[in-house]
Amino acid sequence: MKPFVVAILGPTATGKSALALAVAGRYDGEIINCDSTAVYRGFDIGTDKIAPADRRGIPHHLIDIVDPTDEYTAAQYARDAAAIIRDVHARGRLPVLAGGTGFYFRALTRGLFPGPGRNAALRQRLESIAERRGVAFLHRLLRKVDPESARRIQPRDLKRLVRALEVFYLTGRPLTAHFADTASPIADLDVLAVGLRLPAALIAERVTRRVDDQFARGLLDEIRTMLARAIPETARPFGGLVYRQALEHLHGVRDEDSTRALIVQENRRYARRQLIWFRKEPNLSWFDGPGESSAIAAAVMHLIDAYVARA
Known part of the structure; x- marks a missing residue:
């Protein structure tokens, strides 16, 4: 059978990580992060990384691999992810991509052009x-x-x-x-891509709960720790969702309630942009429901089983 990769994609707060854990557990897989914020060390709460204790013993890759001040590009991600995918296959296991950064996924599955040098x-x-x-x-x-x-x-x-x-x-x-004009570094592999989709109102509810949980778990203290370690506010993770708004709150731009509301609002907008992006991905099978749903997990596993049976 031709080696293949399962990719679990979709907007924020749709349960991609939960579904990836279920799929990797069922098919002896390893999870490869496809989220541009999770690559940075120290930025844990606002990126909603799965804690090591919650990974069920399943190996996770491309999480906490660079310092916050490092430059990490989509092209580098594609090279790193491709190497890990081949290593996972060499060990007889299934690579399971999971995340919502569409540009990373496109770089991996279609490639990136070298581009002109910096001017x-x-x-x-x-x-x-x-x-x-x-x-x-x-x-x-x-x-x-x-x-x-x-x-x-x-x-x-x-x-x-x-x-x-x-x-x-x-x-x-x-x-x-x-x-x-580009070529994928895994062009010789099949990619079985799954997209999770939820109504906007449900995403709003889930994002609100997540933001409340992030503040309860110490988001502001996490940011203070980064600043105390002399991480500059210009570091890329500080420019992302959650951290940018929370940092503004610490500078007195707005109160905490308004900051939470703004983060929820920006996440909803981001979810819409992600959905627009992933809708343009060819051969992506959509599932309407949260990734932690047993029915959704069963449906996705049925899709994988059908693919394996045809291969």
């Missing part, structure tokens, strides 16, 4: 514009020239915004237009 002068001009007019201005600019990249990049993610605009101005083509 220091252009980057400085773009960063100067951001200083004068705000990072959100760059996001609006990107939305005009590369709407698809604008949907996946957070409005305050200066580094990714600058890179996407840099590629457009240097090549005359949007970043996403270059993807067709």
